[in-house]
Amino acid sequence: MIEYRNLKIAILGGGSVGAQVANLLIQHGDELAARAGAGLEVIGVAVRDLDAKRDTDIPQHLLTTDAPALILGADLVVELIGGIEPARTYILQALHSGADVITANKAVLANHGPELFEAAEQVGAQLYYEAAVGGAIPIIRPLRDSLAGDRVTRILGIVNGTTNFILDRMDTEGDSLEAALAEATRLGYAEADPTADVEGFDAAQKAAILASLAFHTTVPLEAVHREGMTTVTHDQVLAARKAGYVVKLLAICERITDATGTEGVAARVHPALVPRDHPLAAVHGANNAVFVEAEAAGSLMFYGAGAGGIQTASAVLGDIVSAARRHVAGGPGVAESTHANLPVLPMSSVTTRYQITLTVLDEPGVLAAIATLFSDRGVSVEGVSQSVRDGGDSARPTATLVIITHEASESALAATVEALATNSAVSAVVSVLRVEGL
Amino acid sequence: MIEYRNLKIAILGGGSVGAQVANLLIQHGDELAARAGAGLEVIGVAVRDLDAKRDTDIPQHLLTTDAPALILGADLVVELIGGIEPARTYILQALHSGADVITANKAVLANHGPELFEAAEQVGAQLYYEAAVGGAIPIIRPLRDSLAGDRVTRILGIVNGTTNFILDRMDTEGDSLEAALAEATRLGYAEADPTADVEGFDAAQKAAILASLAFHTTVPLEAVHREGMTTVTHDQVLAARKAGYVVKLLAICERITDATGTEGVAARVHPALVPRDHPLAAVHGANNAVFVEAEAAGSLMFYGAGAGGIQTASAVLGDIVSAARRHVAGGPGVAESTHANLPVLPMSSVTTRYQITLTVLDEPGVLAAIATLFSDRGVSVEGVSQSVRDGGDSARPTATLVIITHEASESALAATVEALATNSAVSAVVSVLRVEGL
Structure with a gap:
């Protein structure tokens, strides 16, 4: 004994x-x-x-x-x-x-x-x-101890089970947002007031914690850019599926260098398109997963049930x-390390890729005009797919244009979307979504 | 300073x-x-x-x-x-x-x-x-520290990048084993003498380490049952794909109770069928992943590059x-814990599911006879799929039978396969593979 x-x-x-x-x-x-x-x-x-x-x-x-x-x-x-x-x-x-x-x-x-x-x-x-x-997913200890000798460059996390359940239902069952939320509530995944989950408040708290730990820098909650997933439509999810993506609510923490050359960190929560062959795309139901990129370790993923007593x-x-x-x-505990003390940069410093879906007049010259509109604002286009004529009337038929950009700044993208909205060849800006994990 | x-x-x-x-x-x-x-x-x-x-x-x-x-x-x-x-x-x-x-x-x-x-x-x-x-995948620290308050029941690990690369090529590119191994060698994933990898010696060492740690019990290398993957055929991989599985070389460590009621642990390395919707099925190329099941935490997976300087x-x-x-x-280190000191049980104590592929005479009564042959040896059949006549001659046509069993012991399965091999209605036992992760 x-x-x-x-x-x-x-x-x-x-x-x-x-x-x-x-x-x-x-x-x-x-x-x-x-x-x-x-x-x-x-x-x-x-x-x-x-x-x-x-x-x-x-x-x-x-x-x-x-x-x-x-x-x-x-x-x-x-x-x-x-x-x-x-x-x-x-x-x-x-x-x-x-x-x-x-x-x-x-x-x-x-x-x-x-x-x-x-x-x-x-x-x-x-x-x-x-x-x-x-x-139950070990993520704090791996970041603090296992990766203590490495340099984390980016974290992409599915850190809220409720919203992943909802988005997964919309993707795999074709549910509307309302129907998927009702199912989540019925199964006990969503609370009576789902605001903290669906508006990204819960994910933003986790982003602040992960970013602070991974970058050895205090990242205050107020500095986390937050967009919820209640704006994600059934059509966006279907179109994403067709284009080889899945919509996920991501918590993203990354080292970035802004336009002035300042090196810092940024954290954000928003819905994003993830390529179907990315490990995060296979995270179904109320599961969570944290995808970590580090200079030496490369890509790692930690996966499991995100909640439950x-x-x-x-x-x-x-x-x-x-x-x-x-x-x-015996001996003192390991102090939380904030020695790096990097500047926490605002959302306007972030660059990412975008998918923009437009309804445009199906006329000669329109594609060239729109391409110019992008390049004039410093947004480089990686790929365009144009549907056959699918709308308008016989005099002025329209088609759907899906554009994927290279990395662009939030401000350049906003200026581009504004110009598109007022362009005479564009009937509608149908959807703008960020693309992550490419 | x-x-x-x-x-x-x-x-x-x-x-x-x-x-x-x-x-x-x-x-x-x-x-x-x-x-x-x-x-x-x-x-x-x-x-x-x-x-x-x-x-x-x-x-x-x-x-x-x-x-x-x-x-x-x-x-x-x-x-x-x-x-x-x-x-x-x-x-x-x-x-x-x-x-x-x-x-x-x-x-x-x-x-x-x-x-x-x-x-x-x-x-x-x-x-x-x-x-x-x-x-670089944090797995030792999560098992030792993060899960220190939980009880691990099973580990399914893809812990050898070389063999995962080869099996993934066979699955996704349709390569033969020889061609896939040649490609692995060309890319530097396989050594000039690939024996340690393809015969499972490397994976067996890792299984001994993981089992010892997870079960707080010394699991000697000699106690790890080891089968390599050089017996896996192109046809097996293709048939697995058709049936919704992928062939992986797995290191499996589990708590088991043997036929006498003894609770213990067992560790084994062998090729196995994994259902396509299991997270391990999505581990491509030379990547590694360790899937852990624990009583409280549920299922967790740790994924990343398994090797490289x-x-x-x-x-x-x-x-x-x-x-x-x-x-x-200051203070002493944390001693490696072997307090549980569970019996390490042999392969004959392990139960698992099997997929058996047979060529049989396509005649009335054959299916019933074969089903009886399984049940007489205590092997319960979960599902059977029979192809149309695909061989033999017009006098005695044959068909392919793919049988999935419920959990059965190695000894009962071996007796069943032996009886099948000498049964007059069976032209050939084409393939016997264990099924994991169901």
């Missing part, structure tokens, strides 16, 4: 994840102790309401409504309340007391990360947050074991 | 990976020091021949032929010689001296892992080996930074 030092664990939050974490710690206590080199004793689970009904039972004697008192006696504090307050206050209290903190809370990290990391560094504690992005609990438990091993070894 | 403690790094091996590691450490020294919290000084690169021609230059003053003397002065020793000796001796020398060791050497780990891990534990040093499996260097550098952070924090 091996005797271990006992570590006292306080769990804040008795929801789906909190209950799973408490139960797995109790159920697999001996095995986890052997892996951690320390006993892992749950000293309490702080909840708002002792009598609330729960999906998974928590032993009654562990429940308490007094979170601050619980934190006081803990070596490790596991914050699973979510949202900003009181989570932020409790995390700070725990760190100031010298406890390591494990959190799954993307909102508090995206909004108050620097404050929390600084509090941890001051006392040599460590803040673990593998569960905050991508559920038990999956998130897996990531939290991995962090608990890591924190316990660190306590056994 | 921040002053860091300086860590002295000895590199053993001046090949492609060694030269890349040395150069990246020198080139990105300041950035890596900021991330590690310590200066990373290359004190020398031990090589066999000071004047050998190298793909990547190493500063001449760093070269030495005296590895033991170099190890003596090092805080971190990076072993990139490969093979068993003298690598094993040097790693032991380094660990005994208290240095942390970073290695990319799958052979020495698969053959002498327990000895090396024990040496590390005795002095509180740590042995890092992220680069030994899957090149610069990719492997990325994994090695990640380990160097991790080791440096540990040195700065």
Whole structure:
């Protein structure tokens, strides 16, 4: 019988994840102790309401409504309340007391990360947050440790399961946005108010966390350009399928050099066309995946279930074991590294490719005129496909033109679209979508 | 200007990976020091021949032929010689001296892992080996740390780029095995003697490493069942494509319960059919991917380039930074955990599904007779597809029968195949392949 030092664990939050974490710690206590080199004793689970009904039972004697008192006696504090307050206050209290903190809370990290990391560094504690992005998918640890000797150049992430489910239904089942959202709600993938998911707020928080970590630079949430996916139409998804693309809501973090030569980083969330043969195109349903490009490692992808109580609990438990091993070894935690301190550049500095779909008059000279309109604004065209006459009337028949550009700046593209909209040969600008992963 | 403690790094091996590691450490020294919290000084690169021609230059003053003397002065020793000796001796020398060791050497780990891990534990040093499996793909750290609180049930890995390249060519280009191997050789993916790759020796070493780590149990290389992929025919690959499968050489590590009720683990390497909609089916070219199933996390996949000097260097550098952070924090390393100590079960305990392709007489009663032959031996048939008459002569025409079984034991399957081979209604047993990932 091996005797271990006992570590006292306080769990804040008795929801789906909190209950799973408490139960797995109790159920697999001996095995986890052997892996951690320390006993892992749950000293309490702080909840708002002792009598609330729960999906998974928590032993009654562990429940308490007094979170601050619980934190006081803990070596490790596991914050699973979510949202900003009181989570932020409790995390700070725990760190100031010298406890390591494990959190799954993307909102508090995206909004108050620097404050929390600084509090941890001051006392040599460590803040673990593998569960905050991508559920059970290991992505924080690979970025922080495995790629610590490499230079990440770009991250393309499907980091929101709800919107991937919706877009995948539209693509594979031909659903409308409304029908796909209704199905997501029915299956419990979408909340009653889906705004945080469909408008990209959730993905933007994760983009801020990933960009900060990957580029060793604080990327504030306000600096993440955000567009939701509620503007994506059934027609766009069908046309994308025909052209060999799939529409995904992506979180994109990248090193860029702007027009003045300034090297910096940028983060954005928006719907984008992804080529069908890209690994991200094969991410179906509510799954998540993070595609990482690094100078030496090349392209890597991390794939799995992005959410769910038990999956998130897996990531939290991995962090608990890591924190316990660190306590056994002694010494201060690894401080969050922001040494690179690169400028965070605005969306106007970003260049990318675009697909523009137009209805144009099917007349001689129109294609040449439109090509000139692009080149005059510094946007280089990579490819054009023109349909047969498919609209208008016999006097003035129209055709559909699908144009893919080379990399262009947001401003040059905006000027081009504006000129197209007022050009007499163009009946309509049907769709403008960014293209990623080419 | 921040002053860091300086860590002295000895590199053993001046090949492609060694030269890349040395150069990246020198080139990105300041950035890596900021991330590690310590200066990373290359004190020398031990090589066999000071004047050998190298793909990547190493500063001449760093070269030495005296590895033991170099190890003596090092805080971190990076072993990139490969093979068993003298690598094993040097790693032991380094660990005994208290240095942390970073290695990319799958052979020495698969053959002498327990000895090396024990040496590390005795002095509180740590042995890092992220680069030994899957090149730059983070897989060791996710298994050891991220999934430390979960229970891995199965690993399906494409861990050999050469054979994946060959099988992918056969599938996508319709190449013969010989033509695909010739192309792999031409492109530098296959060595002059490809035995280690095509006969599965390389994959078996990696299976032993992954199984030992994932199941907290020493899985010796001898316990890994190994079949190469040189028996895979052009016809099998074509038939698989038609039936919705792709042939992959897989390293499979799993928890199983044998017929006597003993719970244990098993590891095997062999060609297998993988359904086209499985994420592993989309792993093309020389890429690697490791698909992990865990009780709480569900299915995860880790994907990327499996080999190459610069990719492997990325994994090695990640380990160097991790080791440096540990040195700065102080305390002993995390010992390799073998606490579970599960029985390692033989191939005869494994159950899996099979696809059996037969040429049979196209006569009434034959299908029923064959179905009985399967069920009499305890093999349950999941599905049968029969082609139209496609052979034989007009007196005794034949047809092709493709049978997919439910999970069956190796011994029951072998008895069934033997009975089929001697059955008068069976002209030929064309192909027997295991089916994984269903």
